[in-house]
Amino acid sequence: MDMRLGVPEDHSLTVVALIRAARVSKRLACSPILALFLGLLPAHAAVFDVAAFGAKGDGKTLDRDAIRKAVDAAAAAGGGTVYFPAGTYLTGSIQLRSNLTLQLERGATLEASGDASAYDPPEPNQFTQFQDFGHSHWHNSLIWGDGIENVAIVGGGLIFGKGLGRGNPQGAGDKAIALKLCRNVTLRDFSILNGGHFGILATGVDNLTIDNLKIDTNRDGIDLDACRNVRVSNTSVNSPNDDAIVLKTTYALGAARPVESVTITNCLVSGYDIGSLLDGTYKRTVKQAPDRDGPTGRIKIGTETGGDFRNITISNVVFDRSRGLALEAVDGGRIEDVAISNLIMRDVSNAPIFIRLGSRQRAPEGAPVSAIRRVSISNVVASDVDPRYGSIISGVPGHDVEDVKLSGIRILYRGGLSLDQVAKQPADVVNAFFFRGGVPAREPYATPEREKEYPEPSMFGLVPAYGFFIRHAAGVELSNINVAYMKEDTRPAFVLEDVKDIVLSHIKAQKAEGVPEFKLISVTGLSIDPPQ
Structure with missing residues (x-):
């Protein structure tokens, strides 16, 4: 298996290549070769190009409904890859499903809409008194999953949280990616710019792999809350205003659940000016975070510590212009x-x-x-x-x-x-x-x-x-x-x-x-x- 795409090795890349060609050649789109090849794949390996469901990718049209149709079609087929070719896809909330991969092609950008109505509302949660709003809700995010398994977001594209807020209960979406009570999740090879309150919030997620991401954001980069069996590797997180990679145990799930068996390795954390990690300028003009100390951008265990933390390794990390x-x-x-x-x-x-x-x-x-x-x-x-x-x-x-x-x-x-x-x-x-x-x-x-x-x-x-x-x-x-x-x-x-x-x-x-x-x-x- 090619774990990057969640489909059989070699087949996934071949399918994507054929789809690219099909977008150029209508004759190939009807090719018996393509039909035969797709027919040989198991159902969960099917590829669903968002353009085929009406997504424009022009950065102006709200593509949320077209993207949702592609996700629904993949879910109805038992799973598959939702494919984003190069383009800018203006969107609100995208709900992930089990056995689903979002494949962001290089040159593809998911851009968060500034329209509050484009996002799903925050779900009810009776356990909000011991952590702030952002930790307590997941559905009001650009990409979210709740109680799902066998999920991946991969590819060389960009998630741009342009329209995301920073944890305001009255605002629009406030997180780039939010996952609650999920299993077997892979996040690999993409970038996040301005991820809102959290670039990634994973709460109660087991068997989580985060690899080769670049996150350049205005608040927390990666929050691992009550997660087990997590591997974070080869990842760069720039977050001058808040923590880069942080482990927490809140009561957002209604009980104190531990963080355990976590490995963080071969990473960079930093507090450069926002955006200057991704553009390679590494600017250092901002002198303070909102709490008046210098740029944050660190690795932290805590502060929310209602549950236990155990069996954790952190190695081979560069801290630059950070706490x-x-x-x-x-x-x-x-x-x-x-x-x-x-x-x-x-x-x-x-x-x-x-x-x-x-x-x-x-x-x-x-x-x-x-x-x-x-x-x-x-x-x-x-x-x-x-x-x-x-x-x-x-x-x-x-x-x-x-x-x-x-x-x-x-x-x-x-x-x-x-x-x-x-x-x-x-x-x-x-x-x-x-x-x-x-x-x-x-x-x-x-x-x-x-x-x-x-x-x-x-x-x-x-x-x-x-x-x-x-x-x-x-x-x-x-x-x-x-x-x-x-x-x-x-x-x-x-x-x-x-x-x-x-x-x-x-x-x-x-x-x-x-x-x-x-x-x-x-x-x-x-x-x-x-x-x-």
């Missing part, structure tokens, strides 16, 4: 058994590593405090890093981040800050977006807890360590760590507070004259190798 890696458990779910390796980061707009256990508890009453444990992060090289936050590993009083191992980490910060600035929290340096009223002055090592607040490195203001700030943690191991700065920074490299059983091995840290490398506050079970 760093974030693991955030704040709503009752557990993050455990995670292995992350081979990350390169440049022009990092906040903490390169942010591991936050909090107790926001956006969850049903009685939900436990979250947990983070058995996390391994290795072989990370980060340069030109925002100096305000260092890297952060932080639990909350009585609930430690546990069993985190970091090895082979090299981070070059911009530097240039001092403990005096940490005490004063100057308004021209601190991002006060998450403080609602400004960041008060404080003693330099009196970092506020803020356990119920939205998790983001800037939630603490300036932190007292330029390298690593570790608090409320147990069983942490740091080995082969190298931190330095581009401009002298007079904060300690490491500040450890309420940390138990920590192993430090082969640590190298640049430091200013007279400044300690470590500041230890209520630390027990410290082991340093080699001894210092």
Whole structure:
């Protein structure tokens, strides 16, 4: 089988070639050779050219109804390939069906209409109180599927969300692709420009393959919510205003369902100006995301964490002009058994590593405090890093981040800050977006807890360590760590507070004259190798 098209190997490409020729030659369209070849294929391999159902592809005519007719015909035949030849297809909602492939030919663009009436309405959902509107509805999207299986969207074409909103309940469609409770889904080889609230929202999807996509969008790129057995590979996501690839566990399905068995590998995430990934200019003129920190464009586990996350690997990823890696458990779910390796980061707009256990508890009453444990992060090289936050590993009083191992980490910060600035929290340096009223002055090592607040490195203001700030943690191991700065920074490299059983091995840290490398506050079970 050729998994790219969902039809027998070689047959799919031959059929598409014959259809192209048939569009040129009416004689071939009636050819007994073509008829014989199509007759030899199983029913699910039939190809349905949207042009044959009235689609104009001129970028002006609303082609939604013609596309729906092609999809209906494929569904009635038991499945098949809905084929989009080169052209611009202005459309509203397209509902996917089981055993269906959308094939976007190179030069084919699905363009989201700005007409709200072209989209299906958001379906009723009684479980909306613990996540926002965008996470809670799927049908009001450009392409959506609900409870289907054996589905693919493939080809070298473009999905352009020109008319999509960004999560406004009163608006038109608000997502490029939304999938709910589906199985055996493949998304491969196409591009998304301006995908609305989500380029791809997959909720409760099992056996999902995302490969060789390019997503250049104005909010989240790929959201994997309560999904199992997922492979994301060879994909580039540019999302300066929000997260690039993010794993979540909301209550949108009515219960806390885990994210598990996920692999993310060989990807780029970035915060270039919107559109400049796809056009190859990689512009860097936008300085801030809506929350007033630098461009986002990162990989994140969280923030919505009602359910558990387990058996996750992330490897071979480039972060460019983006925020760093974030693991955030704040709503009752557990993050455990995670292995992350081979990350390169440049022009990092906040903490390169942010591991936050909090107790926001956006969850049903009685939900436990979250947990983070058995996390391994290795072989990370980060340069030109925002100096305000260092890297952060932080639990909350009585609930430690546990069993985190970091090895082979090299981070070059911009530097240039001092403990005096940490005490004063100057308004021209601190991002006060998450403080609602400004960041008060404080003693330099009196970092506020803020356990119920939205998790983001800037939630603490300036932190007292330029390298690593570790608090409320147990069983942490740091080995082969190298931190330095581009401009002298007079904060300690490491500040450890309420940390138990920590192993430090082969640590190298640049430091200013007279400044300690470590500041230890209520630390027990410290082991340093080699001894210092």
